Amino acid sequence: MEIIYRTFIVFIAGYLFLRVTGKKAVSQMHTFDLLYIFVLTNIISTPVEVNHIGKALAYAVIMVILYKIFIRLSLHNKLRWILYESPTVLIRNGDIDRKGLKKVRMPVYELLSHxxxxxxxxxxxxxxxxxxxSGEISVIPKAEYRPVQPNDLNIHVKKEYLPIPLIMDSxxxxxxxxxxxxDQNWLMNEVNKMGEKVDNIMLATYLENGTLFIDNHEVKDHKGDPYYYNPGKDN
Known part of the structure; x- marks a missing residue:
């Protein structure tokens, strides 16, 4: 019982400390996720410092169980608003929200950089x-400043096709x-038609029209062409 009690206290204390620190400190990760990784890492590293591998593993198992419980609880809408922080408005209709910036401890110059x-x-x-x-900033522009969509122009576009890799790094x-x-025979025939070898192919993808696109290790020489300027002294 002492092991469970101590692990629970550490988990709750760590969660509260991270909540006080604010969303900015845990950007891209939820508080629970960051706490789980941080505490579990320390628990697992304990046997390296002291000879208590059994106790360390017990703490780790309890930590995993606690994490699973809190994640499951967060799926309920009523508990979610208690366990997680609410989103904070930083700009509304073109006006910067000073209270929002103060709440997340963000200066104006940092907001502008985002x-x-x-x-x-x-x-x-x-x-x-x-x-x-999660600490990430979502930005939605005003209607007149958002990118033009095909639907705005009544243009019907075909379904997006994702080229499928058949050869990667040879x-x-x-x-x-x-x-x-x-099968492999079909692939080798297509590669041979293009005068290539698998060992020299960086990427080969299957295209929508059933053909093969090949990108080999060779880089075309565009020396002197201003459209292919390469920054640095090795251009």
């Missing part, structure tokens, strides 16, 4: 910017060949 990373240079063009519970991806109901 907007630039998202591709926006003016806060007045933003309909809403929110720091999510190695045949057999499970993709099986998925496409093709």
């Amino acid at each position: 907007l630039r990373v998202k591709g926006y240079t003016d806060s007045q063009n933003i309909a809403i910017a929110v720091m999510e519970e 190695q045949i991806v057999y499970h993709n060949l099986k998925y496409l109901q093709l």
